Amino acid sequence: MPSTSDPLTTRLHNAARSARAVVRLHQAGVIDLTRLDLTLRAARNNNVYGPPASMIMAVARRAPDAPALADERGVLTYRELDEQSNALANALLAMGLTAGSVAGVLARDHRGLILAISAAGRAGLRLALMNTGFAKPQFAEVAARENVRAMLHDSEFNDLLDALPSSLPRILTWVDAGHTVPVGASVLDNLIATGNPTLPPPPERPGGFTILTSGTTGLPKGAPRTKVTPLASVQLVDRIPFPRRGTILIASPVFHSTGFSNWVVGTALGNKIVLARRFDPENTLRLLAEHRADMLVAVPTMLQRILQLGPEVIRRYGLTTLKTIAVSGSALSPELAARTQDIFGAVLHNIYGSTEVGIAAVAQPQDLRLAPGTVGRPPLTSQVALFDDQDRRITESHLPGRVFVRSAIPFEGYTDGRHKQVIDGYMTTGDIGHLDAHGLLHIDGRDDDMIVSGGENVYPLEIENLLAERADVQEVAVIGVEDPEFGTRLRAVVVTSPGATPNAEEIKAYVRTNLARYKVPRDIVFVDQLPRNATGKVLRRALRDL
Known part of the structure; x- marks a missing residue:
């Protein structure tokens, strides 16, 4: 591994x-080295308009009538998506927005969100992707904080807009039946219908975009990207078999990094992207x-809800064309990984990364059979290293350490001015992990989720994965709560499987049989559902308020 103290070796590497x-x-198939003219043109457009807009432009030139997007309103071709993006970009500029200013978008997964992303790049606007939760x-x-100068939003979020200055321009990206258009607001469809469908003049510099972190521990931070190298797509396609001119259903929210990155790569390969505004497990099977x-493309919680429908319901839809399932956004339990492959076959890929570092590792189907729950190995352009608390490199297997990533997608620092720790070019993910004997990476838990109970360090994920193996446990989260004797005691919050009535003492005995005594939860609390954010992550601070 080259050191940053050896510049020549680093450059060569x-x-x-x-x-x-x-x-x-x-x-x-993301680029075509036999057509260098097209490849170089796409690279130039990427530097000016950003990846989302440039990818749509490229496919619209070579396959204009190919389907680009399907949602509740029907299908858009790449030509239609390209021209409507131009029209919206010109309309936004005509409203007085200038290149470099920030526009926000608060929308569910549908054409309005995609058009907003593409149009912002063409207009040179920085787009802040807001969380629908x-x-x-x-x-x-x-x-x-993000200095938003206009807001594009679905009508269901009209009440949230009351918190913003009334002078702020507002564009409705989707109008639900029965909703009225607020006074002074514009409708995206009308702007497109009256806008100029030709590409606006190129901005002096790309506007870029800001994706918000999940905000599981507080106010979401903004992670900006002004320029993204075209090589970044290799982090996904190196270890995941994306279709070419096929169909991808993205159930993960596109406003977050998992859905966003898979949409960009899927578009670059000329696929039809299928979106639905709300996730429903059986409707997802129907759309597939x-x-x-x-x-x-989904988050593990969505996959679990699909499997809960049962094999008979799943088989009813005959998903013979489904070759790849990619999950990310939260931990994939070993039990869920094994059960998915039993039902769907060798199609599951587990993506590990973050908004800040990009894709750190991907587990392929053979990795998940060998070590269910692993996050696999780093793809091309990513490197993973483990460091101890004294910032010393860990190379031994089965020895836990802090996970750091060196990536081709440079993190620019949060929009509030903060940054993450970096060691020799590697940035922390905030997770604790270890490598197994096969060199596969496993995530043991969040560094800030560690619970010190009775002087022992406990990572909840190990207990959660164990309890998830029980047939009577549908979901579980383990947290620490204050305790006068131990300082902190363990509490397991359990969602039971339909029809099951597990006993709290039996659950404790099960943990005691399989793990060290200090890892046994002192409390078992049964709830109807775990509080989660829009990206599927458990809101542990909400659990502590129960």
């Missing part, structure tokens, strides 16, 4: 990695079958 990435992108105070604080989808 990086050049070699970039060359391998270019070859891999060609093999996957925001409460009004959070929404107002984030919009002010109806569109003969090759790939599903």
Whole structure:
């Protein structure tokens, strides 16, 4: 591994990695080295308009009539998506927005969100992708912090807009039946219908975009990206078999990094992207079958809800075309990994990364059979290292350490001015993990989730994975609560499986049989559901308020 103290070796190493990435992108179909004119044009557009807009432009030139997007309103071709993006970009500029200013978008997964993303790049606007799970105070604080100058939003969020200045331009991206358009607001469809469908003049510099972190421990932070190298796509296609000119159903919210990155790569490969505004497990199966989808992108919670339908319901949809399931966004339990492969076959891929570091590792089906729950190995352009509390490199297997990642997607620092710890070019993910004897990475838990109980360090994920193996446990989260004797005691919050009536003492005995005594929860609390954010992550602070 080259050191940053050896600049020449580092440059040579990086050049070699970039060359391998270019070859891999060609093999996957993201670029075509036999048509250097098209490849160079796409690269230039990427530097000016950003990846989302430039990818749509590229496919619209070579396959204009190919389906680009399907939602509740029907299908848009790449030509239609390209021209409507131009029209919206010109309309936004005509409203007085200028290149470099920030526009926010608060929308569920549908064409309005995709058009907003693409149009912002063409207009040179920085787009802040807002979380659909925001409460009004959070929404107002984030919009002010990000310096938002216009808001594109679905009509269901009209009440949140009351928290913003009334002078702020508002564009409705989706109008639900029965909803009225607020006074002074514009409707995206009308702007497109009256806008100029030709590409606006290129901005002096790309606007970029800001994706918010999940905000499981507080107010979501903004992670900006101004320029993203075209090589970044290799982090996904290196270890995940994306279809080419096929169909991808993205159930993960596109406003977050998992859905966003898979949409960009899927679009670069000329796929039809299927979106639904709300997730429903059986409707997802119906859409997969109806569109003969090759790939599903989801968070583990969604996958669990699909499996809860049972094998008979799943088989009813005959998903013979489904070759890839990619999950990310929260921990994939070993039990869920094994059960998914038993039902769907060798199609599951587990993506590990973050908004800040990009894709750190991907587990392929053979990895998940060998070590269910693993996050696999780093793809091309990513490197993973473990460090101890004294910032010393850990290379031994089965020895836990803090997970750090060196990535081709540089993190620019949070929009509030903070940054993450970096060691020799590697950035922390905030997780604790270890490598097994096969060199596969396993995540043991969040560094800030560690619970000190009776002087012992406990990571909840180990207990959660164990309890998830029980047939009577549908979901579980383990937290620490204050205790006068131990300082902190363990509490397991359990959602039982339908029809099951587990006993709290039996659950404790099960943990005691399989793990150390200090890892046995002192409390077992049964609830109807775990509080989760829009990206599927458990809100542990809400559990502590129970």
